[in-house]
Amino acid sequence: MKPALSLIAALAFVLSACGGSSSDSSSIPGLKSDTNVALLSRGASASSSHNSSDANNLIDDNNNTYWTSASGQKIVVDFGSVEKIKSIKLTRQAASAAIGSNPDILIELSTNGSNYTASNLSVVTGGIACTNLTTSITTMSCTMAERDTRYIRITSQNGKAYDFIELEALATK
Numbered sequence: 001m002k003p004a005l006s007l008i009a010a011l012a013f014v015l016s017a018c019g020g021s022s023s024d025s026s027s028i029p030g031l032k033s034d035t036n037v038a039l040l041s042r043g044a045s046a047s048s049s050h051n052s053s054d055a056n057n058l059i060d061d062n063n064n065t066y067w068t069s070a071s072g073q074k075i076v077v078d079f080g081s082v083e084k085i086k087s088i089k090l091t092r093q094a095a096s097a098a099i100g101s102n103p104d105i106l107i108e109l110s111t112n113g114s115n116y117t118a119s120n121l122s123v124v125t126g127g128i129a130c131t132n133l134t135t136s137i138t139t140m141s142c143t144m145a146e147r148d149t150r151y152i153r154i155t156s157q158n159g160k161a162y163d164f165i166e167l168e169a170l171a172t173k
């Protein structure tokens, strides 16, 4: 092989090696990153008896789709397996929602789908602690100590109904 050709071959090798691994850090073995486990595309599912056909709109990674609740109606997201959840974020079409001991939106976590514990994201005190809690007209988010969770249940209460756009639940994996 002539020198010029071997140089081109070497450059091509370097470029292909770089191109194969630069875009997605999560693909590097041993390197963990925050992962949204509440996604249809990751095997999660959402179910409700009210507007059941639209339930998966809550976890479809699409901000143009939503599930419309009704007071007293709940939606349950199942990650498919127990995950160590470190943050929860729920977005909705703009509408006020009271938080406190009797919140308009109750958010609860469970490992088995029968025993649920409320997040302080909605009840503020007495539930699963949030190390950081933010609420707005469209967003409720809570960061928390890692907690084993498979199911998140969201219930509209007090005569209120909401259009819930997306639920995000991050785990490090």
Ligand SMILES: [Ca+2]
Residues within 6 Å of the ligand: 057, 058, 059, 060, 061, 062, 063, 064, 065, 066, 165, 166
């Ligand atoms: Ca959506």
